[in-house]
Amino acid sequence: MKRVLWIFLVLILALGATGCGSSSPSAGSGKQSEKTVIVGLQAEPTTLDASQVADYNTSRAAIDIYDQLVEFKTESTEIEPGLAEKWDMSDDGLEYTFYLRKDVKFHDGTPFNAEAVKFTINRQIDPNHPYHDTGEFAYADLTFGPVKEVQVVDDYTVKIILKEPFSPFLSNMAMHSASIVSPAAVEKYGKDFTRNPVGTGPLKFVSWTPGVEVILEKNPDYFKGSPKIDKVIFKPIVEDQTRVTELEAGNLDLIVNVPPDDLIRIQEAKQFPIVEQPGMHVWFTTFNCQKKPFNDVKVRQAINYAIDKEAIVKNILQDTGEMANSPLPSIVWGHNFNLKNYEYNPEKAQQLLDEAGYPDGFSCSYWIPESGSGMQQPTLMAAAIQADLAKVGIQVEIQKMEWGTYLDKVYVAPEKSELDMHQMSFIGDNGDPDNFLYGLLSGEQIPPVGFNDSYYQNPEVDKLLKEARKTADHQERAQMYEQVQEMIMADAPWVAVDYEKQIVVTSPRLKNFKLQPNGVFRFAQVDLE
Incomplete structure (x- = not known):
């Protein structure tokens, strides 16, 4: 009897040990x-x-x-070393020399070096590069447009030569588009690198x-x-x-x-x-400015007056966003705080439609994504805009698409575009006004080159934006951007609704x-x- 009891106790202890092992570290493996x-x-x-x-x-x-050659500090857009330990800039602002870390390898075991930097940049900007056809590089011109040449000085020193001074250059080098890829992996996978990524x-x-x-x-x-x-x-x-x-x-x-x-x-x-932070994020509805009736500034202004933007921010977003007054978020330097957005004024909207030759309004499509990058509440916001525009005779047909399909249809050349109006949002990549104003509204950034999905063009705006890119003085640049915002808001290529707060729940x-x-x-x- 004692022997049976002893065996029973041993079994109980063994089962107990087994049960603990399923949720705790294994004593044998140490895992x-x-x-x-x-x-x-x-x-x-x-x-x-x-x-x-x-x-x-x-x-x-x-x-x-x-990783990138330079990085943004945590919770900041201030630059710090990344894959480059340090860097120099020539007095004329045309040459940047980066001194690279020597202790880094790609995930595939190949070495990170100056050749990898040159490969990464040239793959995007050189149409004759043997691996340029392995992707579509939407950010290439915005990030590297001023780059003239990338020179390998030695294994761990690389020099980037610009065509002209470019004030946002270092900030651009911390953007996702400046991430260094494994040349060996691109060569191995070709177009399938997009699903077989290798970095450091x-x-x-x-x-x-x-x-x-x-x-x-x-x-x-x-x-x-x-x-x-x-x-x-x-x-x-x-x-x-x-x-x-x-x-x-x-x-x-x-x-x-x-x-x-x-x-x-x-x-x-x-x-x-709940983790939150003021965001470099703007939500907007944009018009196809090269297509009737949206090629008429009075029509675009009328739609701006017809939409109750404050009601959207307060009632739908419940103040998770800040009312916008320009395309540039208020936390980005160069923001023009003196600007006023279009007030809600259906009577003024109707007057402008009369003057533009549309007293009875018109019909148009309004594209929205089912969900997507920073799109907040696309369906509810679209319904509110649809209802507001109906009050002034504009009949809007909402067309909803999957996010990837949506981007493919939005970012096409004007002559291939089918859009009338659509929703979009943008969060800044580097904390520089150029990223927003040049990237989204310059005539040089019309798709497929860039992200000017309103196809907006104003020669005076373009001239100021180009000058601001080359200007070293911070205050002078800020003044140029403030003037640009005034001109853009008058031209009304967008309905700028809000600057979303970044909010995540964990x-x-x-x-x-x-x-x-x-x-x-x-x-x-x-x-x-």
Whole structure:
């Protein structure tokens, strides 16, 4: 009997030890359970090749695969060393020499060096480069347009020569489009590099299952030290409410674009941390300025007067955004605080439509994404705009599209465009006014070259924007940008609605997550409890 009892006790202890081993470190292996951060994105990423990224929903999934020569400090747009330990600029502002780190390798084991820098830039800007046809580089002209030549001085020194002085150059070199890619990987995968990305960053690519998830894992050999987490999984979840439900069920660690009603409820419950920061983000409706009737400034001004922008910000967004008064967000230097946006005035709108020859209004299409990069509440905002325009006789047909399809249809040459009006948002990449005003509204940035999706052209605006790019004096540049904003608002190529605050909600176990002004997510210093 004693022998049977002894055997019974041994079995109980063994089972108990086995049960503990399923959730605790194994005594034999010494392995810890994996720390995996799961992120709910607004939409499917469009690429993981940083050179091809054109929206910040995508950049959030891609950016930690890579590094840049210079970087933005945490929670700032101030420049600090990255893959370059230091740099020099010539007195005439035409030559930048970067001195590279010697202890860095790409995830595929190949060395990071000056040739990789030259390859990365030339692949984007040189149509004769053997790998230029491996992607579509929407940011190439905005980032590297003034670059004349990239010279390899030695293995760890690279010189970039400009055609003319370019004040935003260093800030541009910290943008996602200046991320350094592995030449060997591009040569191996060609156009499929977009789904087989290789950089030097804190996270390495594992897999991408379209419509389901992108999986990245830590780079244990990262030159700044191995990340504290093991994996990050990005899940595209289009429905805002679904993301909230999944977070509250414990299936997500971080969500974006929380509906305002849910945000208030979450704030009151105090169960999930809310991280927020003023954003370099503007939401707008834009017109096809080269197509009737939107090629008439009176029509564009009329629509601006007809839309109750304050009601959208207060009632739909519930003050998660700040009323816009220009295309340039108020936290970016050079913002013109003296400008007034178009007031809500349907009578003035009707008067302008009469003068333009449309006393009974007209019909048009209005494209919106089902969800996407910083698009806030696209359906509700579109419905409000549709209702306002109907009051002055403008009949709007809302057409909704998937995010990737939407971008493909918006960013086409004017002669190929089918759009009338559409929604868009933009978050600044580098904290410089040039990034917004030149990038979005210069006549030189009309698609497919850039992001001027209103096809707006004003020679005086273009002249000032080009001069500001070459001007070294900060105050002089600010004055030019203030004048440009006045001219753009008078021309009304957009309906500028709001500057969105950056707001994310996280699980309580996510620690040390910080927002960046340019909207990207960084996980190198993040931890999980």
